[in-house]
Amino acid sequence: MEQEQDGYRIRVMSRAELDRAVDWARDEGWNPGLHDAGAFHAVDPGGFLVGLLDGEPIASISVVRYPGHEGPGNFGFLGFYIVRPEARGRGYGWRLWQAGLRRLEGRTVGLDGVVAQQENYRRSGFALAHRNIRFGGSAPRGTIGGTSLVDARHIPFDELLALDGALFPAPRAGFLANWIALPGAVALAAVDGDALRGFGVIRPCHEGFKVGPLYAADAAVARDLLLGLAAAVGEEEGETPLFLDVPECNGPAVELARELGLTPQFETARMYLGLAPVLDTARLFGITTFELG
Template sequence: MTDLKGGAVSGYDAVMMPVNQHPATAASKDIDEFRIRAMSGDELPLALEWAAREGWNPGLHDAVCFYAADPGGFLVGELAGEPIGCISAVKYGSEFGFIGLYIVRPEFRGRGFGIQLWRAAMERLAGRNVGLDGVVAQQANYARSGFRLAYRNVRYQGRVGEDAEESELPPGVVAASTMPLAAVATYDRAIFPAPRDAFLKTWLEQPDAGGFAAVNGGRLQGYVVVRRCREGWKMGPLAADDPSTARRLYEAAAKHAGAGATLFLDVPEANAAAPRFAAELGMTPAFETARMYTGDPPVVDLAKLFGVTSFELG
């Protein structure tokens, strides 16, 4: 991944080897001893620890939530029984999938293991429209694997004002826990290509997180989740009918994070109002990803999406 000035952001460039090539330096004996299998829920924290070392700043409880999305969707590569790399290939419904957490330990890069993980992930998602948030510099390589650019997602960073205080929620905003999960899941289907109810339940209920919903006359107008990460708090998804509703949800999430907290919001540029929204909050761009799909971009209401759920799971 690159920052907006073109420099490398720690970790993202390093793990993304060209997906259409088998490195000439690969040792056939090593490849013969390399095995790929599904991770168990107890093993998934290892992948998140690798992600943290790469500077990806995962949430403190992402492992449990991610695993709920698709228990078979997280692959580990082992060399002589030692875990050396991972990738996620999460299935949603019967037609959509998402690639993420593509990591090979630094000392094992450039030896052909990454391409093996990539092929296993794509095989698992064969026949589906597959999405990813990819390193900008690797767009051409993903294109050779059939991915096409849809739009950019830009991570914005800001801080909660020191004058923020724990107080009543903004007008029309309630704790998401007071809403039926089915109502939140129905709204989520406007901004995500497939049902993900099991994931949403765990995402909303994770420790430390704040989940909030905007309601008017009993009708859900949006929702947000803010979760604690290794550094600061990430807000996502942030979905709302309009910018003013998104602003009230943001204020509720910011209060939950607390005065002085660092906030991150991954903004889809395909919603023209979203970058303006982030800028008006005093947030500034940090880096970007390329949202790409193997098929046509899924039909979702991007005008309602102000913050992506996660770069790992879409």
């Protein structure tokens, strides 16, 4: 990590400091999950950096290394890039950004960038892959169609992992195992006999609930999963805000969100530094999380 200079120092966060970074994300309006931090930290405990000015934390970034399919890891994800408002415009964020990218050197790096920062990311070599749109509104209610939905934790874990591996650039068994077991979360799988047709998780956030990931063979399966997840949180219609982060390149996913009464809240851009992975976005109806991909 960077040596102290002008009273500013960069180092790895403690687990408690990650809780603070999640609070900062809440202040920024990103609405993180209530229990995200533990699952995030377990992926790569050294992948969360804090910038301190005269000993006080003023900036954060996550630069998580995911394991590779063969040998050493080759994919990383950047998130939690926040500088406290009172410390902005003084170069502290840029120094933290550079330290973070050094940690991910040699890897393809993904991020979901807010509009205000996208041009800065381009200048650092990131290229747009697709936009994501956060849809939100009252939790949709409706009749589930012909899809058979079961508790995803009763599905062989290797099957969930294989589906996740087809729709995310790196294997993440530890993360996924934690994610489906978060306090207050519900994980559902769509099955047809022995075939896994989809999978989704809904978890409590500071405001309402967020669905992610939402994987489905087609829009009909995605609709049933989304309705099943919304029903599983057990709230009355109109009282529960629900959010879903949709890749704009999946047209049926955008249409589904609108059909169920959700409206755009804000957008991000999925961008990559290095060779962009090839993913089957036609089955990707909801991003897992903007912070870790």
